[in-house]
Amino acid sequence: MSEHVLRVTDLETSFTRDKKEIKILRGVNFAIRKGEILGLVGESGSGKSLTSLSIMQLFHGTTGKIVNGSIHFNGEDLTKMSESAIRKIRGKQMAMIFQEPMTSLNPVLKIGKQLMEAIEMHLKLPKNESRHHAIQMLKNVGIGRAEEIIYEYPHQLSGGMRQRVMIAMAMACHPNLLIADEPTTALDVTIQAQILELMKKLKEENETAILLITHDLGVVAEMCDRVVVMYAGQVVEEADVFELFASPKHPYTQGLIASVPKIGDNKEILDSINGQVPSPQNMPNGCKFAPRCNQAMSVCHEESPPTVNISTTRQCSCWLYATKDVKVNA
Amino acid sequence: MTSPTTVQNSQVQHTQRKYSPFKEFWKSFKKQKAALLASIFIGLLIVVAFIGPYIAPYDPFEPNYDALLEGPSASHLAGTDEYGRDIFSRLIVGAKISLMVSFSAVFLGLILGTILGLISGYFGGWIDKIIMRSCDVLFSFPDLLLAIAIVALLGPGINNVIIAVMIFSVPSFARLVRGATLNAKENVYVEAAQSMGASHVRVLWKHIFPETMSELIIFVTMRIGTAILAASGLSFLGLGASPEMPEWGVMLSSGRDYLGTSSHVVIMPGIAIFLTVLAFNLIGDGLRDVLDPKIKNN
Amino acid sequence: MPNSILKVENLKKSFQIAGGLFQQKQYVNAVIDVSFEIEEGTTFSLVGESGCGKSTTGRLITRLIAPTNGSIVVDGQEVATAKPSELKHLRQTVQMIFQDPYASLNPRMKVKELVGEPLEIHTKLSKAEREKLVLEMLEVVGLNAEHADRYAHEFSGGQRQRLGIARALITKPKLIIADEPVSALDVSIQSQILNLLKQLQQDYKISYLFISHDLSVVEHISHYIGVMYLGSIVEIGRKETIFNNPKHPYTQALIASVPIADPTLRKKKIVLTGDIPNPKNPPSGCTFHTRCPLASDICKQAIPEMKKINEEQSVACHFVH
Numbered sequence: 001m002s003e004h005v006l007r008v009t010d011l012e013t014s015f016t017r018d019k020k021e022i023k024i025l026r027g028v029n030f031a032i033r034k035g036e037i038l039g040l041v042g043e044s045g046s047g048k049s050l051t052s053l054s055i056m057q058l059f060h061g062t063t064g065k066i067v068n069g070s071i072h073f074n075g076e077d078l079t080k081m082s083e084s085a086i087r088k089i090r091g092k093q094m095a096m097i098f099q100e101p102m103t104s105l106n107p108v109l110k111i112g113k114q115l116m117e118a119i120e121m122h123l124k125l126p127k128n129e130s131r132h133h134a135i136q137m138l139k140n141v142g143i144g145r146a147e148e149i150i151y152e153y154p155h156q157l158s159g160g161m162r163q164r165v166m167i168a169m170a171m172a173c174h175p176n177l178l179i180a181d182e183p184t185t186a187l188d189v190t191i192q193a194q195i196l197e198l199m200k201k202l203k204e205e206n207e208t209a210i211l212l213i214t215h216d217l218g219v220v221a222e223m224c225d226r227v228v229v230m231y232a233g234q235v236v237e238e239a240d241v242f243e244l245f246a247s248p249k250h251p252y253t254q255g256l257i258a259s260v261p262k263i264g265d266n267k268e269i270l271d272s273i274n275g276q277v278p279s280p281q282n283m284p285n286g287c288k289f290a291p292r293c294n295q296a297m298s299v300c301h302e303e304s305p306p307t308v309n310i311s312t313t314r315q316c317s318c319w320l321y322a323t324k325d326v327k328v329n330a
Numbered sequence: 331m332t333s334p335t336t337v338q339n340s341q342v343q344h345t346q347r348k349y350s351p352f353k354e355f356w357k358s359f360k361k362q363k364a365a366l367l368a369s370i371f372i373g374l375l376i377v378v379a380f381i382g383p384y385i386a387p388y389d390p391f392e393p394n395y396d397a398l399l400e401g402p403s404a405s406h407l408a409g410t411d412e413y414g415r416d417i418f419s420r421l422i423v424g425a426k427i428s429l430m431v432s433f434s435a436v437f438l439g440l441i442l443g444t445i446l447g448l449i450s451g452y453f454g455g456w457i458d459k460i461i462m463r464s465c466d467v468l469f470s471f472p473d474l475l476l477a478i479a480i481v482a483l484l485g486p487g488i489n490n491v492i493i494a495v496m497i498f499s500v501p502s503f504a505r506l507v508r509g510a511t512l513n514a515k516e517n518v519y520v521e522a523a524q525s526m527g528a529s530h531v532r533v534l535w536k537h538i539f540p541e542t543m544s545e546l547i548i549f550v551t552m553r554i555g556t557a558i559l560a561a562s563g564l565s566f567l568g569l570g571a572s573p574e575m576p577e578w579g580v581m582l583s584s585g586r587d588y589l590g591t592s593s594h595v596v597i598m599p600g601i602a603i604f605l606t607v608l609a610f611n612l613i614g615d616g617l618r619d620v621l622d623p624k625i626k627n628n
Numbered sequence: 629m630p631n632s633i634l635k636v637e638n639l640k641k642s643f644q645i646a647g648g649l650f651q652q653k654q655y656v657n658a659v660i661d662v663s664f665e666i667e668e669g670t671t672f673s674l675v676g677e678s679g680c681g682k683s684t685t686g687r688l689i690t691r692l693i694a695p696t697n698g699s700i701v702v703d704g705q706e707v708a709t710a711k712p713s714e715l716k717h718l719r720q721t722v723q724m725i726f727q728d729p730y731a732s733l734n735p736r737m738k739v740k741e742l743v744g745e746p747l748e749i750h751t752k753l754s755k756a757e758r759e760k761l762v763l764e765m766l767e768v769v770g771l772n773a774e775h776a777d778r779y780a781h782e783f784s785g786g787q788r789q790r791l792g793i794a795r796a797l798i799t800k801p802k803l804i805i806a807d808e809p810v811s812a813l814d815v816s817i818q819s820q821i822l823n824l825l826k827q828l829q830q831d832y833k834i835s836y837l838f839i840s841h842d843l844s845v846v847e848h849i850s851h852y853i854g855v856m857y858l859g860s861i862v863e864i865g866r867k868e869t870i871f872n873n874p875k876h877p878y879t880q881a882l883i884a885s886v887p888i889a890d891p892t893l894r895k896k897k898i899v900l901t902g903d904i905p906n907p908k909n910p911p912s913g914c915t916f917h918t919r920c921p922l923a924s925d926i927c928k929q930a931i932p933e934m935k936k937i938n939e940e941q942s943v944a945c946h947f948v949h
Contacts, residue, residue, distance in 0.1 A: 043816060044785075158903045158904070160903055161903065188904060189841065189882060189886060190881060190882060190900050190904070191677075192887075193885035193887075193897050193899050193900075194900070196887070215814065217889035218887030218889045220889070221887060221889050221894070222887040222888075222894060223887075242891050242892065245890055245891055245892075246892075259818070260819075261847065261848035263843060263871060263883070263888060264847075264871070269823050270823055270848065271819065272819040273816040351736070517731060518728055518731035518732045519731065519734040521692060522724065522732050523734075524692060525692055525719070525724045526719060526723070526745060526749055526795075527715070527719030527746070527749050528745070528749050529749075532749070540736050
């Protein structure tokens with residue numbers, strides 16, 4: 001328990017629309033160890049972004065709320081903490097970077113001011129020391145002319161630079177956990193390569209755990225130690241990254257990996273998955289993936305599958321594996 | 331995983347119930363209580379405008395020297411005026427005039443303004459500049475002053491009132507539609523239509539104009555209120571309808587002299603004008619809450 | 629090239645960004661001296677990152693914008709200098725599919741109007757005849773006839789992209805320009821659409837100009853590719869040749885940067901330094917020299933010419949022969 005930086009158990013999150021409560025996350029379970037990069041993979045409608053927002057408890061102005069489950073960060077349950085207590089953790093021990101750096105950086109504040117704001121609030125350094133710290137952080141993320149950048153505004157920087165600034169802001173207080181929600185999706189491929197290298201380097205230097213949320217299986221294969229696959233608000237498979245790609249167990253994971261075009265594959269026709277993700281208001285009974293699954297059995301349409309421990313490092317929620325050893329994740 | 335066929339049948343994911351834009355609109359509009367009430371009032375007013383002459387209890391033109399300046403009573407719901415004519419009947423028949431004048435003026439202004447706005451916003455360049463500068467010239471005059479100037483030029487009378495009100499409505503419509511057109515032009519489906527080879531007329535009519543409609547509808551309802559006030563104002567000044575017509579503004583004007591003694595002669599048409607303009611504004615507000623995309627996205 | 633459906637030569641496009649009557653005019657060169665050819669029934673992809681000019685090139689070919697210079701010959705007709713009134717044939721022969729399946733379909737039109745619009749513009753068919761063709765086309769792209777009376781927003785992203793494809797196909801064009809057609813779709817839907825496009829190419833002998841930044845997708849679907857950087861093509865040739873043996877340093881870095889969905893293939897990256905330059909302020913000489921590991925003096929001074937190094941590959945670099 002103590003070596004897990006983050007442990008999410010049976011997390012259920014819902015939104016209210018037209019006075020009806022709609023459950024989006026239906027029991028999410030996973031854990032991240034210190035210094036580990038965990039990939040959270042899913043397509044639209046999987047609930048992966050909502051998972052990160054739930055962990056950070058960023059529901060202001062929306063009707064979202066956690067209705068069940070626990071989120072243990074460094075041993076403490078975030079769902080039971082007050083907003084002020086969480087605010088002390090957010091930005092300091094747990095930080096987040098987003099997909100669109102343009103919308104998460106304040107366009108009317110200079111870069112230096114934004115960076116220093118985070119540093120002053122959490123590290124309680126005086127102004128000149130925090131400016132020095134800010135310049136150092138910018139240099140750490142590979143921004144050569146850091147002394148000039150602190151006087152510039154976000155729109156004067158390129159996408160790659162802005163993302164570096166975001167990473168600098170997130171890492172400024174040496175967090176235990178970095179949540180990166182599609183951090184490179186909006187970037188060009190050669191810039192993406194730079195940012196991913198940077199994240200790996202920072203992880204090594206600081207032993208930060210990273211929750212990397214993405215739909216890009218290539219990024220997952222490059223960066224992650226372990227992978228959690230989500231579908232329709234639930235975790236369907238969790239495994240070590242090499243195991244996952246070598247022999248995916250869940251039919252959704254299999255379909256996903258088979259439908260990605262890979263350079264050098266020489267496939268004439270790509271495999272694909274029939275149908276589309278069900279909307280939260282129209283969830284089928286039983287296994288949520290059953291309507292699209294070509295290995296579905298009759299039990300799949302009736303009952304939700306249990307989570308099966310396939311090995312000490314693998315879990316899968318599928319009736320195909322539940323015959324002998326049905327063990328629900330503790 | 332699946333058989334690698336390229337073509338699979340896919341289902342529409344949402345409701346099987348048919349979607350209709352009007353049903354969606356009505357669902358939201360029903361919730362606007364004030365606007366709904368106002369719509370009923372205007373609906374009744376329009377009905378009255380049509381059947382007015384048949385349901386008016388008295389002849390609105392016939393004087394009755396035995397019943398001059400009588401206050402509201404059971405026989406004369408709104409009293410009588412200085413010629414003994416029943417005010418209530420005159421209000422009913424006057425409704426037709428007020429509505430007809432304001433509707434025509436606004437409708438004509440709408441058509442002209444929309445065409446100018448579409449051309450201005452879509453083509454840009456020098457034609458945009460010419461149209462917008464001309465509108466600026468018209469804008470620089472206060473509404474009523476402009477209307478008075480036009481009527482002074484053309485001569486008094488109901489038709490010229492319509493023309494005057496129309497002219498000072500055109501710049502507002504043009505500017506509104508131009509703004510909406512500039513926005514609509516950015517839509518990818520407009521580019522798609524152009525790359526398909528659609529003519530400019532087709533692009534404007536099918537792809538850009540519908541985008542401007544929701545703002546236009548809101549604006550039109552507000553504008554009718556303004557038009558009624560303007561027409562009444564002109565008539566009040568003696569520039570519009572002739573004195574024996576039961577036009578509400580004229581009734582206000584001729585009742586001026588009796589304000590101290592038989593104030594009902596002024597108050598009654600005043601209330602009619604007030605309620606009608608208020609109703610149109612409420613409808614406009616309600617429509618805006620339902621249709622305005624900026625509010626919708628909140 | 630025999631049976632070429634599109635031949636682009638020395639295409640150039642500059643946009644004026646500042647200046648007017650009394651000020652110095654400033655220009656951005658979005659497309660600089662681009663040349664390529666597409667054979668009937670094949671797919672040519674333009675691939676590159678932001679600012680490379682690939683999307684602008686696509687729009688030049690459909691004449692949504694007019695070229696500053698150069699020649700565009702579509703199905704034998706020169707369209708670069710043609711007057712707008714002469715472009716009717718072009719608009720039937722070349723159709724476009726757009727990136728955003730949500731924005732490229734008019735939300736107020738029913739599906740049958742949307743898909744049938746090109747027919748309304750180009751043919752004199754009656755409403756009933758148009759509808760018949762629309763229903764046929766819906767089946768071809770994997771949708772149902774019952775969808776014809778619905779509105780576009782009632783469909784998912786993948787289905788909407790199918791609608792876009794149906795609309796593009798309905799006039800039986802010879803060339804379809806697909807501008808990032810799968811970038812906005814989920815991976816499992818992306819593969820459906822790519823398979824569909826390939827099938828349609830086989831059935832209808834359509835050529836594609838496929839514009840994309842995603843190298844994995846480009847590798848899957850293309851026959852030939854052109855790699856663009858800051859307005860110019862730096863390498864062009866057969867797909868297999870270029871992916872197996874890229875010669876231009878940018879192509880090499882680009883291919884190496886793509887993360888592969890297989891952890892056993894984690895390779896040493898060629899990580900380029902610096903950002904992609906702003907097209908408003910391009911570097912001198914070879915525009916890639918600011919990030920190129922091979923850069924030397926000649927690169928700063930002279931723009932390299934496109935040289936054919938073998939039957940299937942041409943490269944614009946001072947160090948490649």
